[in-house]
Amino acid sequence: MTSTLEPETRRPGELAPRELTRFVWRRLTSMRTALILLLLLALAAIPGSVVPQRDVDSLETSRWQEQHPTLTPIYEKLGLFSVYDSPWFSAIYLLLMVSLVGCIIPRSLVYWRAMRAAPPDAPRRLSRLPDHASYVVAEPPADVLARAETLLRKRRYRISTSRDAGWVAAERGYLREAGNLLFHLSVLVVLVGFGLGSLFGYRGGVIVLVGGGFSNNLTQYDDFVPGSLFDQSVMEPFEFDVDDFDIEWLTEGRARGQARAFVSHLTYRSSPGAKERDYDLRVNHPLGIGDTEIFLIGHGYAPVITIRDGNGDVAYSGPTVFLPLDPTFRSYGVVKAPDARPTQIGLQGEFYPTYAFTMDSGPFSVMGDSLNPALSMTVHTGDLGMDDGTPQSVYVLDTDEAPLVEGEDGQAVRVDLPMGSSVDLPDGAGSVSFDGLERWNKIQISRTPGKFVALGGVVLALVGLLASLFIRPRRVWVRARAGEGGTLVEVAGLDRSGNGDVPAELAAVAAALGLPPTEAEETSSQRTGEPT
């Protein structure tokens, strides 16, 4: 009986799993694939710069989505609102990393062997090399070779000599490949650092009133972006108070009205029981507490507004955060008084730190400093939609069930209030007063583990890059043998980096080994420019 089915059943071109794996691996780690993946990565990064990204600017993203109702579901499916953690973007860079590793490992092995090897023997015919010279000197061959050795050693070549065969072989620039490998390895290090940050880090923002405080707790944040593997226990239990806030306004010159510098005076404790410290928080000068950093990234006004309802009771009172709309700090805000009776009261409108009015432009703010603060808001009464438990933004007034309050002339009632005044709402709905002005700071808090890993990685990559670009590996051979009328000296060089400076080097070596100066010019390709 013959053996049962042998692999003869394979169709042409069919690959066994092992062969297939090898084939795919070869393909993946080839130079061409690496190039294509690199260009693909560049291409894949483009959509993220055109379509607003949720993690970068969620407000802009939701606005865009409202404007493009048909495209939004398609884009959503394609992951175009978060390109940089979409599966297809990840796939490209993961493949690139695999390709990188597959490239580094074999090259490291090759390099390990090459680094310990002696320079290769002199080829039989040095004249076949692209850069070469030959000439006759009076010195005996042994002396020429000895001088060549000293000279090349001084030029930091690694030397191997064969006295019998009469040649010196020299090589330098071994570190180029080391730099190359370092660069590629460092790219992996950067990725690890970057990954640590986006997996375990977090970033959040909070608006703190000047005079108010903050303790590092999830519930205290206005917005919070955790890493995918974020664990609440890493949040350091620090606290801080914003004691005071200074801002300097330019009062003259073309840029008058703009802020020049602002600083927030903090008192902080790294944990509830720790000693209190002071810090002046400014843009570009974050406060570090442990591994967490605290940044001042914005500021604005919070007018103190009191609403009394139709019964004369205080339905709302306190500083209300208004968001700046432009450099003059014209700001937009919303006040909600859900406890007002008989109907709920909502206000929305603008705040002007230095109020001014012209018929053409309407109300505007002259500058950001609060020289003449005033409010101009419209009034809504009815159901503000806050009782059914659906979450609402504090900056948006739900006016579906709360119509605009109109005066007898049919015009919307505007609450135009300078600071320190109050106004009654029509039909006995209540009153609004503008009692004072506070300031707020927008504080960003972030913990980015791995940031120094990433930085170290980039710096190492740069070092490796410089080495791989500017170290110029080359080989030089010198052969000397006795001939007619003296010693025939042959020198030849091989450029291993494509930098094209071997001829100059060779000319210098040849000159030092007795090449007459007139001939040197013919050998050398080193020229100086001829200015006209």
Added chain:
Amino acid sequence: MTDAGWETLSNQVIAAAGMVYFLALLAHLVEWSALRKVSTRGVARVPVAAGGVPVPTHAAPAQPGVRGRVALFGRLGLLLTVLAVVLHLVALVARGLAADPNRVPWGNMYEFTISGTFMIAAGYVVLVRRFAWQWLAPIVLSVVLTLMMVSVIWLYSPVAPLTEALYSPWLVIHVVSAVLATAAFTLGGILSVLYLLKERRPGTTTGYLARVPALGALDQMSYRLHAFAFPVWTFAVLITGPIWAHQAWSSYWNWDPKEVWAFITWVVYAAYLHARTTAGWKGRRAAYLALLGTATLWFNFIGINYFSTTSQHSYASAPASVVVDERPGQVSASS
């Protein structure tokens, strides 16, 4: 002098520098037109190593009269260029003094562009003798002149104080490295264009293209410029940029459109160097890849401003909107 006075002075001197650059360009054009019909054939060929210093381009023109004219206008052109560079510097310094407080003139697109063109022109003047770059004169001057006109006509904005975030030593380090890399990449791109043009007309012995360095030398010079610019760009985009972004915006990489495009540019040039050093690409294919890099570079500087409104780098004023944080760095100069 008052700030306004300095600003006026800067504007006037920029105009004057532009005029002198134009005269220098004219002088060089006269120089080159004199050589128009002189063949390069018969000129003693100096052996050219791949990528060596370019061949001297004005070697032994036929008639002595032509030679005199070429030399005279060449020298005149260089002299005028030097004068223009000095004026250019004065304009930059005046621009810095016009701001209150005084600062480096790198706050917006206009200032960025006039600083960048200054670096190109000054670099040319300093290195022209050393590298025998006389043949580059018409190109460098045309580029500088064009960019200056673009900046004066379309990018001009009056002197304004910097946003809080820009008061940082990183402004100097980050912007200088970005401008330097941009200048070198651009020059490398121009050489790639020259390479492609010259390659299409292999046999010419007269005219400008016959007198630019040989194909191999052009290719090599272009590679060297890119090899110089790439580490500088890495430093600007992947080291100083993130450090500064971390300090000012609380996150070292924000996927901001400028950052994304700086990264794309980096990747394209990485592919270029990779293709050259490891895959052995040369000549035409390398030149096309280099031009792709130049395109992404300039798209990042100018184009992306028109496609994205969410950039923290946008120097164009964004439409007013409800923003929670008044983002610092609205007028940052580069990515």
